[in-house]
Amino acid sequence: MKSLVIAVVLSIMNAGGLGAATSVAKFPTAASQGLQYVRFKMVPCGANLPRASEMLTLISGGPLQVGFVDTQGQAFIDILHPGDVTIFPRGTLHFELNVGKEEANYISALNSQNPGVVTSSVSILTLPLRSVATAFNITQQAVKKLDSTIYASATGLKKTSKSGCVPGRDITVDF
Incomplete structure (x- = not known):
C-alpha cells in the first residue's frame, strides 16, 4: 500500500507553515506499527517542537537550526542544509527552526502513530x-x-x- 503524504487527512496549516502526516485511514498498513511520517513546509522563522523520537531529512530550502537537550541538561544544536539528516533521541526536548530565507521542505519519521506536539x-x-x-x-x-x-x-x-x-x-x- 502507498500513501501520498501531500494528500492526507491530517494536515495543519498555520503561520509557521504546513505539516502533513500520513493517516491510518489513508494508509491502513500503518495501523499499530508505531510509526508516523510527516512532510513539513516551514516558512522562514517558522518553528516546530515535536515530542516523539524523530529522524529528520531536510529536502530543500532552509537551512534549519535543530537541537535537543539530553537528560543531563546538555544542549546539542546543529545547522542542517539540504540532504542533511539528524536524529532526536526519545524523550528529549527538541526543536526545528527555519533560519533561512527560503521555505524549508523536510520529512520526519517519528516513533509513534500519534506523535503529537508539546x-x-x-x-x-x-x-x-x-x-x-x-x-x-x-x-x-x-x-x-x-x-x-x-x-x-x-x-x-x-x-x-x-x-x-x-x-x-x-x-x-x-x-
Whole structure:
C-alpha cells in the first residue's frame, strides 16, 4: 500500500507553515506499527517542537537550526542544509527552526502513530503559578507577564515577529 503524504487527512496549516502526516485511514498498513511520517513546509522563522523520537531529512530550502537537550541538561544544536539528516533521541526536548530565507521542505519519521506536539512554553505555563515561579526563580507576577505572550495553541508550526528571528541572518548554532 502507498500513501501520498501531500494528500492526507491530517494536515495543519498555520503561520509557521504546513505539516502533513500520513493517516491510518489513508494508509491502513500503518495501523499499530508505531510509526508516523510527516512532510513539513516551514516558512522562514517558522518553528516546530515535536515530542516523539524523530529522524529528520531536510529536502530543500532552509537551512534549519535543530537541537535537543539530553537528560543531563546538555544542549546539542546543529545547522542542517539540504540532504542533511539528524536524529532526536526519545524523550528529549527538541526543536526545528527555519533560519533561512527560503521555505524549508523536510520529512520526519517519528516513533509513534500519534506523535503529537508539546510546545514547552505552553505546557510549562499550564502548571500551577507558584510552581513555575519557583522553578524559574522569578515572581508570580513575572510568570503572569510571560504567560500573556505565549501562543494560544500548542499544535502546529509556530511563527512570531517577536522572537528576533530574521530570515537568513545569524545562521549559527550559537543563536
